[in-house]
Amino acid sequence: MTEIVSTEVATTRTITYRQALNETLRAELEHDDKVFLIGEEIGIFEGSYKITAGLLEDFGPDRVLDAPIAEEGFVGAALGAAMVGMRPVVEIMTINFSLIAIDQIVNHAAKMRSMFAGQVSIPLVIRMPGGGGQQLAATHSQNLEVWYAHIPGLKVVAPSTPADAKALLTAAIRDDDPVIFLENLSLYSAKGEVPDGEQIAEIGKAAVVKTGTDLTIVSYSRGTTTALEVARQLEAEGLSIEVVDLRSLRPLDRDTICASVKKTGHAVVFEDDWLSYGIGAEISATIGEGVFDFLDAPVRRVAAAEVPLPYAKSLEKAALPSAADLAKVVREVLNISSTPNDN
Amino acid sequence: MAAKARTRPESTVESTGGEPADTLRDYYERMSLVRAFELRSSEMYARAKIGGYCHLNLGEEATVVGLMAAIEARDYLFTGYRDHGYALLRGLSPERVMAELFGKVTGVSGGRGGSMHLFDSETRLFGGYGIVGGQIPPATGAALALKNQEAAGPDAAAVMCLLGDGTTNIGAFHESLNLAGLWKLPIVYVIVNNGLGMGTTVEKASAEPELYKRAASYRMPGVRVDGDDVLAVRDAARDALRQARESRQPVLLEVMCYRLRGHSVVDPARYRSSEDTTIAQQSDPVPSFRAKLITAGVLSETDAAAIDEAADVRVSEAVVFADESPEPDVDDLFKYVYATAVANMPAALPGEPVMDAL
Ligand SMILES: Cc1ncc(C[n+]2csc(CCOP(=O)(O)OP(=O)(O)O)c2C)c(N)n1
Ligand SMILES: [Mg+2]
Numbered sequence: 170m171t172e173i174v175s176t177e178v179a180t181t182r183t184i185t186y187r188q189a190l191n192e193t194l195r196a197e198l199e200h201d202d203k204v205f206l207i208g209e210e211i212g213i214f215e216g217s218y219k220i221t222a223g224l225l226e227d228f229g230p231d232r233v234l235d236a237p238i239a240e241e242g243f244v245g246a247a248l249g250a251a252m253v254g255m256r257p258v259v260e261i262m263t264i265n266f267s268l269i270a271i272d273q274i275v276n277h278a279a280k281m282r283s284m285f286a287g288q289v290s291i292p293l294v295i296r297m298p299g300g301g302g303q304q305l306a307a308t309h310s311q312n313l314e315v316w317y318a319h320i321p322g323l324k325v326v327a328p329s330t331p332a333d334a335k336a337l338l339t340a341a342i343r344d345d346d347p348v349i350f351l352e353n354l355s356l357y358s359a360k361g362e363v364p365d366g367e368q369i370a371e372i373g374k375a376a377v378v379k380t381g382t383d384l385t386i387v388s389y390s391r392g393t394t395t396a397l398e399v400a401r402q403l404e405a406e407g408l409s410i411e412v413v414d415l416r417s418l419r420p421l422d423r424d425t426i427c428a429s430v431k432k433t434g435h436a437v438v439f440e441d442d443w444l445s446y447g448i449g450a451e452i453s454a455t456i457g458e459g460v461f462d463f464l465d466a467p468v469r470r471v472a473a474a475e476v477p478l479p480y481a482k483s484l485e486k487a488a489l490p491s492a493a494d495l496a497k498v499v500r501e502v503l504n505i506s507s508t509p510n511d512n
Numbered sequence: 513m514a515a516k517a518r519t520r521p522e523s524t525v526e527s528t529g530g531e532p533a534d535t536l537r538d539y540y541e542r543m544s545l546v547r548a549f550e551l552r553s554s555e556m557y558a559r560a561k562i563g564g565y566c567h568l569n570l571g572e573e574a575t576v577v578g579l580m581a582a583i584e585a586r587d588y589l590f591t592g593y594r595d596h597g598y599a600l601l602r603g604l605s606p607e608r609v610m611a612e613l614f615g616k617v618t619g620v621s622g623g624r625g626g627s628m629h630l631f632d633s634e635t636r637l638f639g640g641y642g643i644v645g646g647q648i649p650p651a652t653g654a655a656l657a658l659k660n661q662e663a664a665g666p667d668a669a670a671v672m673c674l675l676g677d678g679t680t681n682i683g684a685f686h687e688s689l690n691l692a693g694l695w696k697l698p699i700v701y702v703i704v705n706n707g708l709g710m711g712t713t714v715e716k717a718s719a720e721p722e723l724y725k726r727a728a729s730y731r732m733p734g735v736r737v738d739g740d741d742v743l744a745v746r747d748a749a750r751d752a753l754r755q756a757r758e759s760r761q762p763v764l765l766e767v768m769c770y771r772l773r774g775h776s777v778v779d780p781a782r783y784r785s786s787e788d789t790t791i792a793q794q795s796d797p798v799p800s801f802r803a804k805l806i807t808a809g810v811l812s813e814t815d816a817a818a819i820d821e822a823a824d825v826r827v828s829e830a831v832v833f834a835d836e837s838p839e840p841d842v843d844d845l846f847k848y849v850y851a852t853a854v855a856n857m858p859a860a861l862p863g864e865p866v867m868d869a870l
Binding site: 209210213214217235237238239240241242265266269303304305306307308309444445469470471472473474475476477479480481482483484487488489490491494495497498 | 563564565615616617621623624625626628629641642643644645646678679681682683684709710711712716717718783839840841842844845846849858859860861862863865866
């Protein structure tokens, strides 16, 4: 279902999301000597989440550059290198710390091509994980993707599988515009089949990752994993759920979303982020504009409680959207009373 | 390797000369308490009683005790996330600190902050911050307020802002020191230089690795002191605080110490050379201060053992308290989002409809 522009092979391997990223970075460092990596602790420490393991050793300190704790400085430096012909791939340790670099990203990287009438290209990738649920407390558990998805001039992708991690990262690195590449802490160890050989996804395309006829769940990143789990669980109860994985948050593939909802007549958006002004709000509005006449029930959003995420397990669990919350809302939208064995 | 290259100042207090025996004994008790608390925190993390990130003061005990002996109750303390020892010596009970680590409602931050975000308004421990450098601008602002609120003098309050060596590379550090230097604020910035920011040595992160020299750019005194020497740390911090209180002269104090273990409890620190690890272990301030006091006749071996035992018992009590305390009530999830009730406050749990049909 994934849109692939070029593909050479048929063989696949089952690897983790982490490994898919690592192999892709390696392949791109080999493919183009203008590509280099920059970020905190990506070399000697091999990355906070070990995404860059082994790369310093094999490519040396000019290609894998450890930066001091200076997000605004090194993101801006990567941007400058991109302006004069390099293809930097930045790792920001988590999306929370990108707020220190946001001026360089939003006021500069996103603006330059337009503001300078197309005279400069910004082939810059910024990789960073988001996500809560690991008791990292309020400042270290945010998603914030909507901050970037809101900005014209940026492209924002959020792969949910190892295969997409590979194909979208390759596409991002070869893209001539700044791409925000969103990872998720809880996806790094997730396994999936990944095709061998060069894979380049088309940025801006969603994928129907499971077909169904009764209701559409729209999600992205880790949320897609939960959506698929719920869809399969409800299938056992005789419900046919379609799952749309956004893959790209900007641009947004409105056609794929609307085509699915036109068919099913029901939609629920599942997101890890806070509800107000979120991705779900955009999806919901899109469905309202595009396929209002085909809706059999209002679109619902399942999102995080709007609170700085507390450390305590009890509160954290209550604040984050779960599979059970999603299943409950799907049933409500379809007007089905829940089964007694449901949690 | 890096550790060897680090220039450490000559210890100003080689002996315990002149210091009352009670004070020395007291300092050893505090060092022993921090050590016991941190070792137990590590153990509790391994037993999944503590979650998230957990950064320990192991190896930094003399620094923690020296700084906290210098600060006065009226002063404000801001720190990074490596904050357990400071909270304990600021006077918070081990029970309430351990309870915070356990995510319990009896914790210093109500279980909402965890290890990195200890806060206690009563003792003026003003956090506990997980974002590198996040504490530096607010600490500077607190000093700005103090300057407006009271006259300079020996009884005036000051701010102590702790930060790591790696943290001196973030913009907020430079912006804040410039403000403090420009506006003559009563603040002491303390760089707790343990030689590493995660896996990165000071030499690999800072173009001027003699970090106290960075003060020159802001026309403030820069002082470096041996962090394994509790008395030297205390005296240097007292002197810096005196300048802040009496002359509104901000000071940058660099305290040289070692991080005994990984960056956080889950980091095995494989990137560290065995030589560096050996140096860190050899300069461990807890056994060396203990030995020094025994040699000086301040403590007998039995006294020292009794102190260690008492610290361990104290921490055991804290663990029992933390374990038996309740988790925060889910009904209180939104309790602290705003100061007062506000119309239309979003308070839906995940999956709850945001609108009832009109
Ligand atoms: C803005 C920001 N960037 C990165 C991090 C991740 N991080 C947490 S601690 C740390 C190292 C800090 O080192 P140092 O200042 O020397 O303090 P130490 O841990 O040694 O006490 C890093 C990079 C963060 N928390 N915030
Ligand atoms: Mg350090």
